[in-house]
Amino acid sequence: MECGCRPFVPLARFAGPAGGKAAGLRRLLTAGLPVPDTWVITHDLLERTSDGCLLAGARFLADTALRGAPAVVRSSAENEDVPLATGAGVYRSHLDRRTPEEIVAAVRWVRAARADADARAYRRMRRTGGSRVHVLVQRMIGCRTWGVLYTRDPVSDEPGMLVESSRGVSVPVVAGLGCEESYALPPAAAGGAGPSSWELDGRPLPELLWRLGGVLEREFGGPLDVEWGEDGQRLWVFQARPLTPASPVPAARNRPRPPATALRVTPVSRGYALGVPVPASPGPRPGAIVRLPVLPTAGELEGLRRAAGLLVQAGNVLSHAGALCREAGLPVALAPGGSPGDWAGPVLLDAVAGVVAPLSALPSHEREAAVAAVQFRAGLRPEPDGGPPYPPSLRAGRRRQSVAHRRPPATTPRRAAGRTELWLAERHMSAFAGNRALLLSVAGGSRVRFVGRAGGTGVEVGVPSRRAGGALLDRLGFRPVRRTGTPAARHGGTGR
Structure with a gap:
């Protein structure tokens, strides 16, 4: 038979491309980190391997290397676990596969997942091609605690690591069902050495995880999302993938x-x-x-x-x-x-x-x-970055009195407020359906006024420019319906 009934190749001896997850695990093995035994079967080999050959290979694997231990069957797609495209949870992992038949069925399910609705939606959102899915079979470790470590906290301004864990398998944590324990760790020490071994030996688990994060950041050269577990004797690493950059926020x-x-x-x-x-x-x-x-x-x-x-x-x-x-x-x-x-x-x-x-x-x-x-989140930046300016009060760091709030001298003639645009929310499309908004051009800048169904002044906000205000209303589901040039009733008025 072409594959010799051994289609599962040990990852440590595999040199070809097998997706982002396989590449990350190979780097973990090279760095000497505690990774369970892992085997790979490529997309091309799956295309030409019969179920009978797969079953024979799974039986050989179960009788020799696994020796009765359960297995985890994971995906290693080309658009998964790579920089700027994590594909987290898009392809399913199958835990606790104990018989050769269960392993083969899980392999086929993982490969078929490329046609699932989630996988297709992810490829459309990320505009990624590659639907080739390689498959990994990994020895399953019976863990007391299983969790996720981010070597950079993804939601905090402060540098440091974040850990979430639960007893038993990691399903609650990665599936978004909550965690039993969550804690922050200091940032990785520059140049700090890893431990001589990853045995617990009475050492606190947070200390080992902190050292693990430092070793991984130096090995990969950037922040990582790490899935780990401990079985009461040592710490294990099951996978590691790069973190996508955090969304920019204003200073x-x-x-x-x-x-x-x-x-x-x-x-x-x-x-x-x-x-x-x-x-x-x-x-x-x-x-x-x-x-x-x-x-x-x-x-x-x-x-x-x-x-x-x-x-x-x-x-x-x-x-x-x-x-x-x-x-x-x-x-x-x-x-x-x-x-x-x-x-x-x-x-x-x-x-x-x-x-x-x-x-x-x-x-x-x-x-x-x-x-x-x-607007900053939408890609509009203040003046130094070439975008529309922030309101003057934000640039100056203090409140400025606008012309609209000053009483003009008695000798000053009245002036028009500029053009007023009426925007209506698209019914059944916007959270503001049935409401309207006025984009006002007054003698101190531009403002947006949200008006309710029953009328009234509603809520008014300042915007850097009329263009920026229009972009904001468009994002909120409003569409312009009328533009007028009604002069203001008084100096600095709204032009209603």
């Missing part, structure tokens, strides 16, 4: 400061969002802050791309779904108690400081900072 001096009464939440994916909290619905809701019971899968995330942000009731930061949200650059926070149901107007989701507050409760200066932060 601390330009960030909005919501009031102390704001709802506290736990950031999962950093960023800022403005919108109305709405429940998940089948249709798209551009500009909405969508409330979800759990973190979304890759397929669900594709339908939420135009949402402003997500508020999720249950989950954990280092889950696969959390990694996908950070990869998509979507602001996400955990709100276990849910958001208040009487928030009918727009709110600020601050997934950096970890708060949610109604926009109407923020002072006008903080509203301007909130709008500027949302």
